[in-house]
Amino acid sequence: MGGKITCTLGEVKNRADFIMYWGGNPAECHPRHFSKYSLTPKGKFVPEGRKGRTMVLVDIRETPSAKAADIFLQIRPGTDFEVATALRALAKGQRVDAGRIAETGLTIERLQDIVDRMKRARFGVIFFGMGVSMTRGKHMNSGAILTLTAEMNAFTKFVCMPMRGHGNVTGADVVLRWTTGYPFGVDLSRGYPRFNPGEFSTVDLLVRGDNDAALVLGADPGATMPQPGIDHLARIPTIVLDPKVTHTSRLARVHITTAVTGISARGTAYRMDEIPLPLRPALDSPYPSDEEVIRRIRLAVAKKPAWTPAPLRATSVA
Amino acid sequence: MLRITGGTVYDPANGVDGVVQDVCIAGGRIVGGRDLDAGARTIDAAGMIVMPGGVDVHTHVAGGALNFARGLVPENQRAARKFLHGLDRRAGLGGMTPTTFATGYLYAGMGWTTVNEAAVPILSARHTHEELHDIPIVDKTSLVLMANNEFVLDLLEAGEVERARHVVAWLVWAAKAYGVKAVNPGGVEAWKWGKNANTLHAPIEGYRTVTPAMIIANLAAIADDLQLPHPMHLHCNNLGVPGNFETTIETMNVLQGHRAHLAHLQFHAYGGEDWSSMRSEAPRVAEAFKANRNLTADAGAVLFGDAVTITADGPWQHLLYQLTGRKWGNLDVENETGCGIVPYVYKDRNLVNAVQWAVGLELLLLIDDPWRIFLTTDHPNGGCFWRYPEIIHMLMNAEFRREQVRRLPEKAQQRMVLADLDREYTLSEIAVITAAGPARSLGLTRKGQLGIGADADVTIYPVKPDHGFLFSYPRYVIKGGAIVVEEGDVREVVDGRELIVRPAYDVAIEDYIRPLFEKFYTMSFANYPVEIERLRNPEVVTPQP
Numbered sequence: 009m010g011g012k013i014t015c016t017l018g019e020v021k022n023r024a025d026f027i028m029y030w031g032g033n034p035a036e037c038h039p040r041h042f043s044k045y046s047l048t049p050k051g052k053f054v055p056e057g058r059k060g061r062t063m064v065l066v067d068i069r070e071t072p073s074a075k076a077a078d079i080f081l082q083i084r085p086g087t088d089f090e091v092a093t094a095l096r097a098l099a100k101g102q103r104v105d106a107g108r109i110a111e112t113g114l115t116i117e118r119l120q121d122i123v124d125r126m127k128r129a130r131f132g133v134i135f136f137g138m139g140v141s142m143t144r145g146k147h148m149n150s151g152a153i154l155t156l157t158a159e160m161n162a163f164t165k166f167v168c169m170p171m172r173g174h175g176n177v178t179g180a181d182v183v184l185r186w187t188t189g190y191p192f193g194v195d196l197s198r199g200y201p202r203f204n205p206g207e208f209s210t211v212d213l214l215v216r217g218d219n220d221a222a223l224v225l226g227a228d229p230g231a232t233m234p235q236p237g238i239d240h241l242a243r244i245p246t247i248v249l250d251p252k253v254t255h256t257s258r259l260a261r262v263h264i265t266t267a268v269t270g271i272s273a274r275g276t277a278y279r280m281d282e283i284p285l286p287l288r289p290a291l292d293s294p295y296p297s298d299e300e301v302i303r304r305i306r307l308a309v310a311k312k313p314a315w316t317p318a319p320l321r322a323t324s325v326a
Numbered sequence: 327m328l329r330i331t332g333g334t335v336y337d338p339a340n341g342v343d344g345v346v347q348d349v350c351i352a353g354g355r356i357v358g359g360r361d362l363d364a365g366a367r368t369i370d371a372a373g374m375i376v377m378p379g380g381v382d383v384h385t386h387v388a389g390g391a392l393n394f395a396r397g398l399v400p401e402n403q404r405a406a407r408k409f410l411h412g413l414d415r416r417a418g419l420g421g422m423t424p425t426t427f428a429t430g431y432l433y434a435g436m437g438w439t440t441v442n443e444a445a446v447p448i449l450s451a452r453h454t455h456e457e458l459h460d461i462p463i464v465d466k467t468s469l470v471l472m473a474n475n476e477f478v479l480d481l482l483e484a485g486e487v488e489r490a491r492h493v494v495a496w497l498v499w500a501a502k503a504y505g506v507k508a509v510n511p512g513g514v515e516a517w518k519w520g521k522n523a524n525t526l527h528a529p530i531e532g533y534r535t536v537t538p539a540m541i542i543a544n545l546a547a548i549a550d551d552l553q554l555p556h557p558m559h560l561h562c563n564n565l566g567v568p569g570n571f572e573t574t575i576e577t578m579n580v581l582q583g584h585r586a587h588l589a590h591l592q593f594h595a596y597g598g599e600d601w602s603s604m605r606s607e608a609p610r611v612a613e614a615f616k617a618n619r620n621l622t623a624d625a626g627a628v629l630f631g632d633a634v635t636i637t638a639d640g641p642w643q644h645l646l647y648q649l650t651g652r653k654w655g656n657l658d659v660e661n662e663t664g665c666g667i668v669p670y671v672y673k674d675r676n677l678v679n680a681v682q683w684a685v686g687l688e689l690l691l692l693i694d695d696p697w698r699i700f701l702t703t704d705h706p707n708g709g710c711f712w713r714y715p716e717i718i719h720m721l722m723n724a725e726f727r728r729e730q731v732r733r734l735p736e737k738a739q740q741r742m743v744l745a746d747l748d749r750e751y752t753l754s755e756i757a758v759i760t761a762a763g764p765a766r767s768l769g770l771t772r773k774g775q776l777g778i779g780a781d782a783d784v785t786i787y788p789v790k791p792d793h794g795f796l797f798s799y800p801r802y803v804i805k806g807g808a809i810v811v812e813e814g815d816v817r818e819v820v821d822g823r824e825l826i827v828r829p830a831y832d833v834a835i836e837d838y839i840r841p842l843f844e845k846f847y848t849m850s851f852a853n854y855p856v857e858i859e860r861l862r863n864p865e866v867v868t869p870q871p
Binding site for chain 1: 388390393394396397398400403404406408409410411416417418419421423424425426427449450452453456457460476518519520532644647648652653654655656657658659660661664667845846847848849853857
């Protein structure tokens with residue numbers, strides 16, 4: 009159990025003949041996903057493009073993405089784990105209780121049809137969004153989909169990918185992994201990296217009020233965090249680096265305006281499949297880049313005396 | 327400037343075998359004694375052993391696959407050795423998949439000063455270089471994955487070998503790599519349809535004429551034609567599978583005299599029909615290997631304990647996942663390659679693992695020319711690089727080896743020949759398999775030796791009665807003339823260099839690649855090649871065909 013069976017987006021474009029989006033609305037949230045990677049491009053082994061692919065959408069409501077789907081499975085809110093688990097069971101030919109399936113808003117026949125299509129596919133992919141990972145069940149839901157994907161490889165080629173967004177969140181995750189060994193929720197207060205989501209993740213630190221200062225970079229927690237976390241950010245010295253005025257910058261003690269990365273500052277962004285893309289600025293900016301500001305803060309901090317207490321000296325008794 | 331005086335020098339590349347002599351350093355290079363000022367610092371190495379800094383010919387220390395693995399095993403990281411941040415040192419973790427900064431400290435701390443990252447997809451080479459940039463102290467080379475690249479395979483299918491050579495050369499330079507890697511030729515491509523390539527002479531999935539043998543022979547010839555400093559670096563088909571020694575020996579025949587480096591040979595030297603009948607075939611593989619003087623190899627030895635298996639060999643990892651029932655990571659890279667990750671524990675009570683452990687040592691002992699087989703664990707696949715001293719100890723001590731063999735299940739003992747091998751490595755031979763040999767195989771002329779003009783990468787070990795373990799704790803490590811480690815502590819953090827190769831190609835080949843790239847890839851063509859500005863201290867090697 010566990011793990012992640014995935015690929016880069018070009019593999020989907022070139023090979024996928026079965027595509028499932030689950031708990032997301034790519035038509036509105038990742039508007040180029042269908043046309044660049046998944047549905048409409050003519051791929052090396054899918055030369056007919058859209059006609060060569062079957063698209064299934066699983067969601068709790070009919071979003072604009074449903075128009076692009078061949079099959080739309082509307083499930084009851086909070087039943088993602090159950091549906092994924094039922095698919096796993098049916099794939100393995102295990103007995104499934106019709107009454108329990110009914111609770112998800114689907115029928116065994118519909119799910120069996122999906123499983124049959126998944127098995128018939130030459131190359132299947134499941135893209136799952138925050139409707140899976142951030143609703144009741146959270147990582148258990150993601151785990152069920154990851155495991156379903158791994159197990160499908162006993163029958164045919166199958167991969168999955170989380171539909172990540174929010175700017176360069178994948179890049180932050182990638183760099184944190186190679187520098188600290190962990191993707192997020194890293195605590196360095198002991199001088200070495202420790203990882204414990206729920207303890208060291210930003211939302212938990214803020215809600216508990218554990219931190220006495222905050223440096224916010226490339227994010228707007230003032231718009232997305234729970235109210236107690238936002239209140240805490242307003243209470244402590246918060247420094248924001250952002251090209252624009254944001255909810256967070258309004259409540260911050262300091263807002264340093266920076267150049268927009270990719271437009272007027274260079275850098276690297278990692279795609280949701282962890283492929284790095286170089287960003288080349290098209291315009292000049294009067295503002296420094298995020299990197300420049302952080303480097304200058306770091307140099308200034310390095311000039312300060314060490315924060316650790318001086319070694320204990322023997323007190324003179326004379 | 328630095329004078330190392332009174333040490334017993336082992337510099338096999340220059341025929342120096344345990345001679346007490348001075349080693350002098352100026353400007354980051356080894357120089358003659360007369361070139362030093364009178365005021366040069368002196369290290370008194372009397373009673374100590376002086377060797378060239380270690381060179382790791384095959385390791386996985388950076389890039390998308392390893393970074394995927396880091397995210398997959400937080401429970402390993404939690405148990406790993408901690409590196410505290412200091413004034414000039416970055417925090418990090420050791421363990422099975424060390425963080426980048428810790429990787430530099432750990433290699434240097436063991437006396438290794440050059441590492442070869444052995445598996446880089448071109449599409450994510452930019453990421454690999456970002457990580458190599460963050461590995462301090464050691465110098466670095468990297469190899470790009472080519473044996474499942476569809477540009478190359480499609481050209482072989484069309485019989486256009488000449489054009490394939492230009493494409494390979496262009497791709498090596500695009501990735502800012504040092505050489506060519508071939509992993510399970512054809513098998514990774516077949517895995518993209520959930521298949522594998524088990525026989526060398528059958529066409530692979532999706533192709534009419536292309537066979538693994540054809541890929542192997544052509545890529546080896548291309549690497550030779552391009553005069554790459556390191557030959558094609560080959561991970562043979564059927565890795566890890568009982569009975570695979572036949573594939574390995576057949577691969578040697580397919581190479582027909584072309585140069586090649588066979589990676590982690592241990593994983594390719596098994597007999598038997600299935601897991602329960604698996605046995606060592608190290609003697610037959612060693613015999614065939616010795617007869618093919620065009621080849622070098624590294625051991626890929628296995629040590630008992632925790633490991634993380636990371637390889638471009640996707641189909642093998644699916645099999646390993648089914649065997650272990652543990653976590654499984656897989657990442658197929660469009661048009662190029664794939665990778666699989668499965669955490670693994672080698673257990674001495676397990677028949678298969680016991681045989682694997684023996685095979686690595688057997689190959690190192692049976693192949694009697696140390697210039698052709700080198701010390702690796704295929705880190706982190708067979709064990710972590712920081713456990714190399716354990717292997718050195720076993721190579722130098724036959725009685726200690728036999729003690730270890732006697733602890734294994736009796737059934738396993740009958741499947742190996744290790745207990746019959748009396749050979750014990752000399753210190754000079756250790757210097758060959760850890761430094762001089764791999765440097766020569768990589769074509770790194772200034773590495774692995776202490777002659778005039780060589781890079782001043784020197785490791786000084788204290789002599790203790792227990793020879794093997796002294797390698798885990800050098801007295802001094804000198805990198806490019808700087809004393810970077812003293813008594814197990816990092817003293818100075820210097821930046822390493824990245825060595826890259828610019829093979830010759832017809833620039834018009836770009837006009838052939840561009841339209842195909844735009845059709846089958848998902849980023850813009852201008853973003854594909856890695857900009858040289860992204861590398862830290864690049865040093866470009868230009869072969870002259």
